Amino acid sequence: MNKELFSANVKDKVFKIFAITCTGMALLTLLILIVDILIKGLSRINWSFFVNLPSRHPEQSGIYTALAGMVSLLFITLIIALPIGILSGIYLQEYGKRNKLAKFIEINISNLAGVPSVIYGILGLELFVRMAGFGNSILSGALTLALLIMPVIIVSTREAIKAVPDTMREAAFGLGATKLQTIWRVVLPASFGGILTGVILSISRAIGETAPLIVVGALAYVPFIPEGPMDQYTSLPIQIFNWTSRPQQGFIDNAAAGIIVLLVFTFLLNGIAVVLRNRWYRKTTA
Template sequence: MNKVFFSARAKDKTFKVFAIFCTFTCLLTLLVLIADILIKGLSRLNWSFFANLPSRFPEQSGIYTAIAGMVSLLFFTILIALPIGILSGIYLQEYGNKNRLAKFIEINISNLAGVPSVIYGILGLQLFVRMAGLGNSILSGALTLALLIMPVIIVSTREAIKAVPDTLREAAFGLGATRLQTIYRVVLPASFGGILTGIILSVSRAIGETAPLIVVGALAYVPFIPEGPLDQYTSLPIQIFNWTSRPQQGFVDNAAAGIIVLLVFTFLLNGIAIVLRNRWYKKTTI
């Protein structure tokens, strides 16, 4: 008995040491990569880098059009994906029937959340670029990214709403509220933090996506600012990808600087959303 006990403790300790080793290895690798990016890219972070258009000379090249395209793309993606994703999650959880068809839909939505992004790019190429005739415009890219992040929003919305205790719904019904009033005044405020977390994860994924944008025809060189949803565009991940494919060291430094900007943009967006979510949690628990 003692031998079995000590053997189990030894296995547990060995696994714990191995897990700690893997964690520190991953963290060390990440720190090395970030340090390499900072060393190469910090020297390029100046006003001209943000204000200049792309150029064939690395010291004159900038990310002005890439930032404008990324912000426009993200705006239309959120505008399309958020209402559809949140309303779909509400319907499936609060109104949908719990039958085999509902389970089939739920399984497929969960599976879609793990589909590689390039598959969504191929789908967007066929549906929006060719069949709908939108071409390589901001709208076709936004629709493709909206399809990419919508399953994450739907799943996170459903899970957040599912976590709301049924006693809150029963109390609202007991006071004479309708189902719509209960959802709007009770369920959504109680689940807002979880829904916002899903939105954070989905938008963060959309910011850094490159493969689907390449498939739907985002351009690597755009010497103008897009003025509408049907204009051609580029994005910061596309610009970084283009720079990394060039042999000149100057473009490699530009790519590192672009990665720093993209990381800061992602961390800032996540930070703002986390602050808003924490404030909402404090407000609902008071």
């Protein structure tokens, strides 16, 4: 018995050391990459970098059109994905029947959240670029990204609504509220923090996507601001990808600076999501 206990303790300690070592190596690699990016890119972070157009001269090149394209792309993406994703989550959780078909749909929605983004790009190329005839417009990119983030929004909406206690619904029904009134005035306010967290996390995923945009025809060089959904566009990840393919060191430094800007956006969105999740958790457990 003592030998078995000793063996179990040794295995536990060995696994703990192994796990700590792997975690430390991963964090060290990430730290090295971030430090390398900061060293190369911080010198290029200035006002002109944000307001200049793309140029063949690295010291004169900026991310103005890429930022404008990224903001426009995310705006149209959210207009498309938010209502469909949230309403789908509400229907599946509150109205949908619990049968084999519903379970099949739920499993596939969860699986779609893990599909590689390039697959969505291929789907968007066939559906929106070719069949719908939208070409390589910002609308094609937004529809493709909407497909990409919609499963995340649906799953997060369902989980947030599922966390609302049934006693709140029963109390609303007891006061004479209808199903719709209960959802609108009780369930959604109580689950708003969780839904918003899922939406922000889905945005942080979409903001860094490059593969689906390349597939649907986003341009690497766009010297103008998109003025409508049918205009051609570029995005910050596409601009970074373009700079990294150039041989000049100046463009590599520009790419590092663009990565810093993208990381700031991503960390900011994830930080907001964490704050909202914690506030919502404290509110629901109070």
